[in-house]
Amino acid sequence: MGGKQHPVHIDPAEGGYDVEYMGESYQVRSEWQFGYPLFKGTLNGTEICIQVERRDMIYRLFHWGSQADVMVLSPMVAELQALMPVKAPPDLSKFLLSPMPGLLTKLSVQLGQEVKAGEELAVIEAMKMENVLRADNDAKVAKILAAPGDSLAVDQAIIEFE
Amino acid sequence: MFKKILIANRGEIACRVIKTARKMGIKTVAVYSEADKDALHVEMADEAVLIGPPPTAQSYLVMERILQACKDTGADAVHPGYGFLSERSAFCEALEKEGIAFIGPKVRAIEAMGDKITSKILAKEAGVNTVPGHTDVIKDTEHALEIARNIGYPVMMKASAGGGGKGMRIAWNDADCADGFERTTNEARSSFGDDRIFIEKYIEEPRHIEIQVLGDSFGNIVFLGERECSLQRRHQKVIEEAPSPFLDEKTRRAMGEQAVALSRAVDYQSAGTVEFIVDSKRNFYFLEMNTRLQVEHPVTEYITGLDLVEQMIRVAAGEPLGFTQEEVKLKGWAIEARVYAEDPFRNFLPSIGRLVKYMPPQENEVVRVDTGIYEGSEVSMYYDPMIAKLITYGSTRDRAIAHMRDALNEFFIRGVAHNISFLAALMVHTRFMTGRISTNMIAEEYPNGFHATDVPHDDPALLISVAAFLHRRYLDRAAEISGQLLGHERVVKKRLGRADGRQTTPGAH
Numbered sequence: 180m181g182g183k184q185h186p187v188h189i190d191p192a193e194g195g196y197d198v199e200y201m202g203e204s205y206q207v208r209s210e211w212q213f214g215y216p217l218f219k220g221t222l223n224g225t226e227i228c229i230q231v232e233r234r235d236m237i238y239r240l241f242h243w244g245s246q247a248d249v250m251v252l253s254p255m256v257a258e259l260q261a262l263m264p265v266k267a268p269p270d271l272s273k274f275l276l277s278p279m280p281g282l283l284t285k286l287s288v289q290l291g292q293e294v295k296a297g298e299e300l301a302v303i304e305a306m307k308m309e310n311v312l313r314a315d316n317d318a319k320v321a322k323i324l325a326a327p328g329d330s331l332a333v334d335q336a337i338i339e340f341e
Numbered sequence: 342m343f344k345k346i347l348i349a350n351r352g353e354i355a356c357r358v359i360k361t362a363r364k365m366g367i368k369t370v371a372v373y374s375e376a377d378k379d380a381l382h383v384e385m386a387d388e389a390v391l392i393g394p395p396p397t398a399q400s401y402l403v404m405e406r407i408l409q410a411c412k413d414t415g416a417d418a419v420h421p422g423y424g425f426l427s428e429r430s431a432f433c434e435a436l437e438k439e440g441i442a443f444i445g446p447k448v449r450a451i452e453a454m455g456d457k458i459t460s461k462i463l464a465k466e467a468g469v470n471t472v473p474g475h476t477d478v479i480k481d482t483e484h485a486l487e488i489a490r491n492i493g494y495p496v497m498m499k500a501s502a503g504g505g506g507k508g509m510r511i512a513w514n515d516a517d518c519a520d521g522f523e524r525t526t527n528e529a530r531s532s533f534g535d536d537r538i539f540i541e542k543y544i545e546e547p548r549h550i551e552i553q554v555l556g557d558s559f560g561n562i563v564f565l566g567e568r569e570c571s572l573q574r575r576h577q578k579v580i581e582e583a584p585s586p587f588l589d590e591k592t593r594r595a596m597g598e599q600a601v602a603l604s605r606a607v608d609y610q611s612a613g614t615v616e617f618i619v620d621s622k623r624n625f626y627f628l629e630m631n632t633r634l635q636v637e638h639p640v641t642e643y644i645t646g647l648d649l650v651e652q653m654i655r656v657a658a659g660e661p662l663g664f665t666q667e668e669v670k671l672k673g674w675a676i677e678a679r680v681y682a683e684d685p686f687r688n689f690l691p692s693i694g695r696l697v698k699y700m701p702p703q704e705n706e707v708v709r710v711d712t713g714i715y716e717g718s719e720v721s722m723y724y725d726p727m728i729a730k731l732i733t734y735g736s737t738r739d740r741a742i743a744h745m746r747d748a749l750n751e752f753f754i755r756g757v758a759h760n761i762s763f764l765a766a767l768m769v770h771t772r773f774m775t776g777r778i779s780t781n782m783i784a785e786e787y788p789n790g791f792h793a794t795d796v797p798h799d800d801p802a803l804l805i806s807v808a809a810f811l812h813r814r815y816l817d818r819a820a821e822i823s824g825q826l827l828g829h830e831r832v833v834k835k836r837l838g839r840a841d842g843r844q845t846t847p848g849a850h
Contacts, residue, residue, distance in 0.1 A: 185805050189813045196813050198806035205806035213815055216700060216753050222803055228750050229807055233815075238808045243750060244765025245796040247804050251812035279690040280722050305691055305722065309528060330722075333690070 180249045184257055195220065273321075275312060275338040277331040281305030286327055288338065292320045301337055312337075342658050343367055343418040343442065348382070349407050349432075350422030352713035353730060354634070355382035358420045361650040370414045372407060374400035376721050381713050388414050395723040401425045404432050411441050418442040418657060420650070424725075427633040428455045444657040446556075446632045450607040454630040457501050458539055464627045467606040469599045472618065472626040474541025485522040486515055488540050495545075498522055500529030501537035509576050511543050544618055546779050549573065550585050550625070551616040552600035553641045555652055556609040557662045564597035565645050566671045568614075568637055571778045572767065574689065579783065580767060581637035582676045583644050586738060586776030592623050603630060612638070612653050636679070639709060639732045643675035674741040675734045678749065678768075682726040684758035685791040691726040695719050697756030699728075702748040707734045707741075720757050728759060738776070742768055766796045 188199040195208035209220025211231075218229040230241035237248045252260055277283075285302040288294055294314045301312045318340035325337045346362050347370040348355045359369045359382065371386035376395035383389040390410040393400035400406070402425060411419060419436055421427035421443070430451040433443040445451070454460045458478065464471050475488045478501070489496045489512060498510045498521050510525050512518035522538060530536040548571040556562035569585035570578045588596075600615035614635050616628040638649050656662070683689045699716040702708055712729035720726055731748055735741035749765045767773050772782055787795065798804060813833070820831040 180801065180805060180808070185801075187805060187809050189809045191813075191817075196810050198809045200802055200805055200809075203802065205802060207806050207810040209810065211811070211814065213818055216698060217751060218807060218811070222806065227803065227807070228747070229804075230750075230753055231807075231811060232755075233811075238811050240804050240808060242798065242804065243746070243769070243796070244762040245798040246762070246793070247798060247801075249804060249808035251808050278687065280693050304531075309524060311524075333692075 180247055184261070186254075273318075273340045274336045275300055275314075275340070277303060277325075277333060277335045277337055278312070279303065279305050279310070279331075280333050281310070281331055283325055283327050283329045283331055283337065284309070286323065286325075286337075288320050288323075290320055290323055294318055294320065303331065343654065345370060345387075345414065345416045346418045346420055346444070346654070347372065347407070347411050347414065347416035348386070348420050348422060349401070349426055350420075350424070351377055351380060351382055351401060351724065353711045353727065354422035354636075354713070356385055356713050357711050358422060358650050359385045361648055361654070362420075364648075365651060365654065367654070370410065370416050372401070372410050374723070376723050379718065381715055381718065390414060395721065397425065397723065404429070404435055407432075408435055408439060408441075411436070411439070416441065418444055418654070420444040420653070421633065423631075423633050423636055428631070430455060442657050444611065444653050446607075446609055446611045446613060450604075450609050450613075451632045453607045454613075454632045455502065457499060457629055458537075460630055461627070463606055464603055467599075467602045469603050469627045470625060472541050472544065472628070475539060477539075478537050479522075479539065482519050482522050485538070485540060486518055489515070489518045492540065492542050494518075495543040496540050497543040498525045498538055498540050500525060500533060500535070501539055502529065502533040502535035544620055544626070546621050546781065547571075548585075548587060548619040548778070549578075549616065549628075549780050550588065550596070550619050551614050551635070552596050553635075553638070553649075554600050554604045554609065554613050554615060555649070555656070555662065556604055556611065556613070557656045558610050558659055559661045560605075560608075561662045561665075562601050562604045562609060563662065563664070563666045563669055564600050565641050565647065565669055567593060567596065568635075568640055569778075570637060571780050572773070572782060573780045574783045576780075578637065578679065580676065580678050580764070580773070581640055582674065582738075582741070583640040584671055584674065586778075587619070587623070589623070592619075592625065596625055599627070603627070611656050612649050636730070637677050639711060639730065640675040640677050643709075643732065643734045644671045644673055645669060646672070673734055673736050674738045675732060676738075676741045676745050677730055677732045678745060678764045680728045680731055680752065680754075680764070681760050682720040682728050682757040683760055685760045685763035686793065687758070688790050689760070689763075691722075692758035693720050693722050693726070694757045696728075696754065698753060699756075700751075700753040701729060702731070702751040707744050708748050709733075728754065728757075731764075739774075742774065762796050763791055766791070 190197045198205045206223050211218045218231045232239040236250050240247050281303040284304045287299045296314050296316050298314045299311055300314055303310045321341040322339040345368040348358045362369045369386040371382045371389040372392045373383045374393055374395050392406040426432040430448045433448050436443045453463055461471055479485050495513045510521035512521050525538050526536045550567050550569050552567050553565040567585050568581050568583045570581045572580040612634055614631040617625040618628050619625045682692045684692050701710040704710055709732040710729050733741050733744035735744055746768050749761055752761055816833045820833050
């Protein structure tokens with residue numbers, strides 16, 4: 180969890196499992212079954228309620244507004260998992276992406292135009308508000324990928340820069 | 342009493358009104374746009390009438406369609422909810438002409454209070470404290486700059502016909518003022534069909550505290566305590582509570598009395614809200630009066646024990662108020678959190694889509710959920726992205742907060758991004774817990790937006806042991822699969838495990 184490994188031992192116990200972690204024992208008791216979105220139970224006798232989801236190998240836990248993705252692996256698999264390459268996200272800095280779903284009401288630039296940081300690029304109307312999209316950096320418009328009047332999806336490219 | 346009420350609104354407020362009408366034995370009619378044909382309010386009402394395509398300007402804002410729906414269904418009264426036509430005096434007038442009751446104030450009160458400029462003049466005459474500002478209509482950008490300089494920056498620009506935080510902007514200098522004036526004018530034109538703007542002094546460290554008033558057609562007007570709505574993000578309320586942790590009895594009474602005086606000046610009938618801005622020394626100034634039911638009315642209902650929608654219906658039907666000011670007693674504490682389909686980790690951008698999973702917390706005497714959606718329904722781009730209002734009650738403020746934390750923890754929403762993480766973070770924020778809030782608090786505390794690191798988990802061992810539990814139960818179940826080769830059944834090793842993974846951004850999907 181959090182990019183770190185946390186060795187644990189799990190022992191079955193009456194009504195749940197005992198988890199040993201960092202020399203401490205945690206008694207987790209719950210009626211939880213696979214598929215329940217809410218994990219309701221007790222931890223060392225204290226009532227807890229956590230939202231849980233399984234996403235492939237990951238358990239996504241949501242509690243007190245924070246979220247953690249946790250993988251539970253056998254010691255050998257955990258060692259191998261640590262060697263897996265991490266895929267870098269694609270570079271989208273050359274694009275103006277729609278930050279929200281909405282209606283493109285205005286395109287303020289033309290093909291080939293040089294824009295300065297802070298200049299207005301486009302206006303999107305969503306939820307009754309006009310949102311002005313401005314340039315983060317100086318750039319030149321290479322391609323225009325949407326037209327005024329288009330309904331945009333989130334992260335849809337509007338303008339490509341050189 | 343009315344036989345049949347038409348609700349000229351959608352979403353949670355339409356459902357809210359239907360519930361009370363049903364309780365009073367009154368039939369209900371819903372109106373809906375094409376985008377809302379499967380909406381909860383349509384389902385709940387006894388009858389439903391299609392009034393047009395999805396955009397509000399072609400459906401919920403078209404008076405003629407709603408009037409026609411009243412005639413077709415024989416509704417003898419209309420509840421407008423909030424937003425849409427709720428503060429259009431022309432709508433109230435048109436209904437009255439047809440002999441249909443408008444469940445709200447009379448034309449004169451809506452007209453006087455709906456116009457922020459007129460309302461300020463009236464407030465001054467009624468002896469209500471007002472904020473220094475320019476109450477005349479502004480001609481153009483040049484004129485706006487001149488006025489702003491005269492008042493002194495910072496100044497606030499507001500749409501004269503606006504409300505609910507829409508069409509408001511602050512300017513700190515000439516450039517802000519010129520740019521803001523044009524945008525505010527545009528928004529005002531598209532949202533309210535009226536592009537008049539006015540400018541006033543902007544008060545720093547302000548609190549937004551409003552007084553709920555209720556009047557009948559016999560001239561009785563009472564105030565039902567206050568609501569503190571200081572926790573706002575970009576002028577949109579996020580958390581509201583009643584009573585306010587800031588007011589003392591003396592200020593409460595003074596504000597209440599001024600609110601009643603203003604209401605009396607316009608012969609106010611029905612439920613209304615007088616909004617005040619309160620500075621750090623408990624000086625208060627009149628902001629505006631909302632001549633309708635407010636989004637956050639449930640907190641007042643909790644602490645007064647009244648059903649405000651029922652009171653509005655009774656007053657509109659010509660009944661006198663059933664209680665006096667002395668009989669209004671405030672008890673306990675209530676908090677409301679607005680659950681929106683917006684992603685706090687992406688600068689609160691609205692999210693749309695289908696609610697793949699929707700499990701609100703269990704309602705009981707201290708937890709109330711007002712919503713207009715259900716699992717499988719859609720949050721569309723045409724309307725407000727509100728999913729639900731979560732309201733909790735407690736004998737003390739701390740208890741109400743504790744109930745809110747638990748309720749937020751159980752609120753399960755998947756399919757659209759939501760702001761539960763943000764609401765949960767506010768509930769444990771020291772400034773909120775100690776009541777040191779202002780309308781700037783969110784901007785001050787989260788200047789660079791809201792991030793996953795703003796909601797650190799204080800007990801990783803809890804998460805790790807629960808994840809270990811989940812996986813082990815999964816393995817134990819997997820080991821029970823039928824048809825395994827005899828003698829080679831899967832056996833889960835007695836001791837096992839290592840938790841690995843990474844912290845992620847909540848709300849991402």
